[in-house]
Amino acid sequence: MSEGFTRSTKQRTIIIDLLARLNRFVSAQELHAALRQAGSTIGLSTVYRNLATLTKAGDIDIILREDGEALYRSCSPQHHHHLLCKSCGTTVEITAELVEAWSHDIAHAHGFSDVQHTVEIVGLCRACRS
Amino acid sequence: MSEGFTRSTKQRTIIIDLLARLNRFVSAQELHAALRQAGSTIGLSTVYRNLATLTKAGDIDIILREDGEALYRSCSPQHHHHLLCKSCGTTVEITAELVEAWSHDIAHAHGFSDVQHTVEIVGLCRACRS
DNA sequence: GTAAGTGCAAACGGTTTGCAGCCTC
DNA sequence: GAGGCTGCAAACCGTTTGCACTTAC
Numbered sequence: 001m002s003e004g005f006t007r008s009t010k011q012r013t014i015i016i017d018l019l020a021r022l023n024r025f026v027s028a029q030e031l032h033a034a035l036r037q038a039g040s041t042i043g044l045s046t047v048y049r050n051l052a053t054l055t056k057a058g059d060i061d062i063i064l065r066e067d068g069e070a071l072y073r074s075c076s077p078q079h080h081h082h083l084l085c086k087s088c089g090t091t092v093e094i095t096a097e098l099v100e101a102w103s104h105d106i107a108h109a110h111g112f113s114d115v116q117h118t119v120e121i122v123g124l125c126r127a128c129r130s
Numbered sequence: 131m132s133e134g135f136t137r138s139t140k141q142r143t144i145i146i147d148l149l150a151r152l153n154r155f156v157s158a159q160e161l162h163a164a165l166r167q168a169g170s171t172i173g174l175s176t177v178y179r180n181l182a183t184l185t186k187a188g189d190i191d192i193i194l195r196e197d198g199e200a201l202y203r204s205c206s207p208q209h210h211h212h213l214l215c216k217s218c219g220t221t222v223e224i225t226a227e228l229v230e231a232w233s234h235d236i237a238h239a240h241g242f243s244d245v246q247h248t249v250e251i252v253g254l255c256r257a258c259r260s
Numbered sequence: 261g262t263a264a265g266t267g268c269a270a271a272c273g274g275t276t277t278g279c280a281g282c283c284t285c
Numbered sequence: 286g287a288g289g290c291t292g293c294a295a296a297c298c299g300t301t302t303g304c305a306c307t308t309a310c
Binding site for chain 4: 009
């Protein structure tokens, strides 16, 4: 059996720590580069594997940039959406009961079931505007 | 000079025709395979280049699948969102004045300007449910 | 001791690009 | 006939995988 539980390794620890310190979305490559820069000998595949594990566990959020590259960020566990600065990547978590209800209603009105939705708002934050 | 206007070629024509006939999102690879199947000798890069041109002109919509592959579909010119069937790819265009206003308000409330948003609703359509 | 985790290098898959010839205007 | 367009093949780049070694438990 042994349903593949998750071990604690120092690589996983430093990934989680760094993600927690950054309040923004970063790519796997960027994360890897930052860790190497900081002296770690961690491999790129280890970064990807841990990000996949953390995502599956619901500990981090993924969004896709327009070019298809994935960006990761540690997040709060409950359902939410993001307000993202296109310049610095800073993120504000927002809730949207209004949109939840609306998407549910409109889907059902068209005969759709098993509904999920994605909502992302991107703009320029106050700091980056000036 | 010659600001690169767009010529009409038979490759571009068949791409536009096929996209118009399909009421759903398809990948570039899928489109290419379908055209080859239909007897065309069109190249994959031609498909990509034409899709890029059409996108820039605003004639087709792009969305990114979860794995990062891009999907394309001919669309109406005005701003709208999509209700997408995850099984067959059928798409319903929807408008969402409510969400437009909401996203604008919440962004400004957090000091963000120059706001854009993405909203996609995916589910299972009536035909695919049965 | 066992099996999950790691690092490396090679493979993968979608997309982009360089180039020689073709075709629209 | 000039310059955009095409098809092919090779390059690109983010991501995944095979494998032998290490390490948490």
